[in-house]
Amino acid sequence: MLKNETAVRWGVIGLGGIVVQQIAPAIVNSLHSKLVACVGSTPDKTRAFAQRFGVPGCYASIEELAAANEVDAIFIATPNADHHRMVLEAARAGKHILCEKPLALVVEHGREMVDVCRVAGVILRTAFQIRLEAILVRVREIVCSGVLGDLRAVLFERIAPLRQHGAWRDDPRQGGVLFDVAVHLFDQVEWLTNLKVRELSAYSHPDRRLGVADDTLAILGMLGADCHVVVRASREIAYAGNDLRIQGRSGMLTTSALRWADEHVLRIQTAAGETIERFAPSPLYAHEIEAFAREVRGAPGALASGEDGVRAIQLASAVLQSIETRRSVDV
Secondary structure, eight states, X not given: OOOTTSOEEEEEEOOSHHIIIIIHHHHHTOTTEEEEEEEOSSHHHHHHHHHHHTOSEEOSSHHHHHHOTTOOXXXXXXXXXXXXXXXXXHHHTTOEEEEESOSOSSHHHHHHHHHHHHHHTOOEEEEOGGGGOHHHHHHHHHHHHTTTOSEEEEEEEEEOOSSOSOGGGGOGGGTHHIIIIIHHHHHHHHHHHSOOEEEEEEEEESOGGGTSOOSEEEEEEEETTTEEXXXXXXXXXXXXXXXXXXXXXXXXXXXXXXSSOSOEEEEEEETTEEEEEEEOOOOHHHHHHHHHHHHXXXXXXXXXXXXXXXXXXXXXXXXXXXXXXXXXXXX
16 A cells, blocks of 8 residues: 555546546546556547646556556546456556446456456456445435335436447447446445345347347346335436435435436435435545545545446346346346
């Protein structure tokens, strides 16, 4: 681990919109991080990014960046299918890794990534940054307190913009909305409730059986012994709530829209009446970078682990099997 007073020196791999708009500014503005290296899809893109953010180290490949002595940690934000190879390269070079979701596209790759990082003695975290949203941290506290009683239903919806940048999103080999959006919800549902999804069924549009990327998913599952879970994810709906509802035998909580809102509202209803709590939206990417830097410097971890990333792949794989077979699938 690094000394507490030492800033974590970051390299970033993949210089698309999420890095330019969120990750690079978060690193540059952090008191405990420095952006020292980058590699993009072309030399011109790498140089332009370095000039924009004042990055001293421009590299031509993941291998060169991972080998650089001035790099302590690497953020990987390449298209999904590239994560496996790049995490292995970074780990074997002794770098700590924060990898964009999904960790990988198949369970075997995810497990290999976790194993290689463990052997190398480096930290591997999956970028499920939504865990850091203040209202959802509070939701988890309420659920775990038992005030809602035994849970009976969880309903979660997340809708992406109609047209996000990145042609890879239209490539079925990169995972579609399942690996782009739904994996966040899988992680959230189990993290918020401390229950495991044990069975699920799913439908997609377009139908994945046609060999195209899905843009909308509807997933029904069993959570724990007796709780239903409904997850909806889409990137082809113009207007949607982006909200969460959790119902138990003794109470219910609901949220207002969790995206593109100036305020988040949480309502808790029990026999004692209704309570309303209000939260400002959290700067998720800044919190994510700070949390990872603290962990590299020796503090307890707050981010989703590599094992959590593998669990999301397991659930996504069950969704694919259900779509293909038109059957309910045990997880």
